[in-house]
Amino acid sequence: MAEPVEKSTLSHQRVVSAWVFLAPMLAVLAVVAVYPLVRTIYFGFTDASIDFPGQAQWIGFRNYLEYLDFGDGTGEFYGLLADPDWWRAVWNTLRFTFFSVLFETIFGMVIALVLNTQFPGRALVRAAVLIPWAIPTIVSAKMWAWMMHDQFGILNDILMKLHIIAEPVAWTANPDTALLAVLIVDIWKTTPFMALLILAGLQMVPKDMYEAAKLDGIHPVRVFRKVTLPLIMPAVLVAIVFRALDALRVFDIVYVLTPNNPNTATMSVFARENLFDFDQFAYGSAASTLLFLIIALLTIGFIRATRMNLGGER
């Protein structure tokens, strides 16, 4: 504990008061975040059932991987890491995350660029764009489920009147379009969020840069690529990380639009099903733990790969 350099009383006091101010938040975090997390990880190593979690027995890594010898020279791997349903859920989640974040970023950028220009009624448009984001996910998902209904849905009606499709498409039921349907709803819902974050970045760009570029007669596309994009990149990257974190644990949209459908079931859906529907609380806990690990690794990887500056240091 010996300090090499004696600290001044003032800086010592500041450290103490910082901890005092932090303490309530740390206590709350410990109760609402750390405790459930640790408990979930613990249950992943037991044979707990939801009815009587108190009677859980430690079984080590058997929920993750276990080789079962049948005694006749054959055997089989059991556990999450050998479960094709789990890997399917992982693959579904990654696909969903990639496409939703990609399109949300592109559309969000376009909307942000439009909203960043001066035009009459801009305040009104800005507010209107936020509506999809303001509607609770569960409500918008149910609303879209009705709009996508193959018999009563308005979506098919419009597309048929426009002669884009010849007969009604069962958007959420057809295995080929189920993921597309989920993506459409998610992109509709979350693009405003991306637009808002990117717009915030755009507003930080000094106006005189554009004026200088205008005076020099530089093409707007070139201005966008050489001036705007590099300057708003940090904001865009933060937005992407936020969005990807959200998308990786997506649950509600999938659950409402295509319940129990293995073609769209994500990691969260898989975990919930095992935790509550099946008598597999420990297995579901193990799945939740892996979900946590995967999100953490992907996020750290992304931050590293893009050399994002999250600390605020220069």
Next chain:
Amino acid sequence: MKHFGKFTGVLLGASALMAVSAGAVELNIVHGAIGKDNEVLRKELDRYEEMTGNTVNIVSMPESTTDQFGQYKLWLSAKSPDIDVYRIDVIGAPQLADHFVDLTEATADIIDQFVPAAVESQTVDGKLVALPMFLGAPALYYRTDLLEKYDQPVPETWDQMTETAKVIMDGERAEGNGDMWGFVFQGAPYEGLTCNGQEWIYSYGGGRIVELDGSIGINNPEAAEALNMAKSWVGTIAPQGVLNYMEEDARGVFQSGNAVFMRNWNYAYALADGPDSPVKGKFDVTTLPVGGEGDSSAATLGGWHLAVSKYSPNPDEAIELVKFLNNFENQKERAIETSRPPTVTAVYDDPEVAEAQPFIPRWKPVVLNALPRPSAATKRKYNEVSSEFWTAVHDTLSGDGTAEQNLAKLEAKLKRLRGNGW
């Protein structure tokens, strides 16, 4: 300590309620509403409130029984005192038996009035976990006017139904009714598809998902034939969207006059026959078709039953409420207004019920011989068994693998799930 805790609990509860009205308690009943369930229940609860001075709140849940079960399990494993009475699916209560009050003693004086099969389905190791409220057994709904118009008989086999559906659908479409479909059922991947699937397979002589003794024989040619038949409907006589249909979706199509046949539970009868229904007076019901000669028709035993939570602060009032809701008068009223088959045997023979819902007395033998799901054989693993089964059926219907492949996969998964025993 235990007594003391209970005592203070009662004291606290009583003193809290004393402020409202002396002696009266507040109860909460939870259930998923389909059709007119909420309306009729509220009416019955109003009478109960008037009679006892207690108040009862309805906590409504989503339509899907699979969704409800997850929530119930959460409440119960958290020992939540918020809900006193659960209305729970026939397959649900046995899985949650440990959380419910044993009703054997409280209902000893009335239990003989109930349909024995219903009571049996809710008895786990000698403990009555829920008092049967109403039963369910599906029917084949058909449009009498259309069968007459095209001079077709009421189908007895699935093949006949398929053909008739196609003839009428094509005919109606040629006359300009482009929204017409031949057959609608419940094809979404959830508990309802398990019911549909086991009916097809059993009626083809393919046996049960899991036999009564726990053995697994689902991977057989008859079962594959049944699933192949069902697959042939999707996109031909049934809309592609049927792969995501639950009860109310199917009813929506049938009741708006856009389907010749529908497989649905009894509740749909009262609604389709309601004064504002476009198909009122134009349809009837019959037993579900069979695979071929010598096969027997299968109707899945359904039903919803009332269980009292162990964590209810007012168990005595809750038990009284359960008994009240299931007495003869209320069952009779429910039978008349919602066309749900009652669990009190005498209601089937009541002349007023027969007049209002001619369907119900006719359905007595169907209900009594209904095919239960393998929830007794597979116990706490039932939900997972059902999920594996509906996934195999749904995959087959949506063209993800053949019936043979999916049944083989299902057999392997069930065996693995069973392990040393259910």
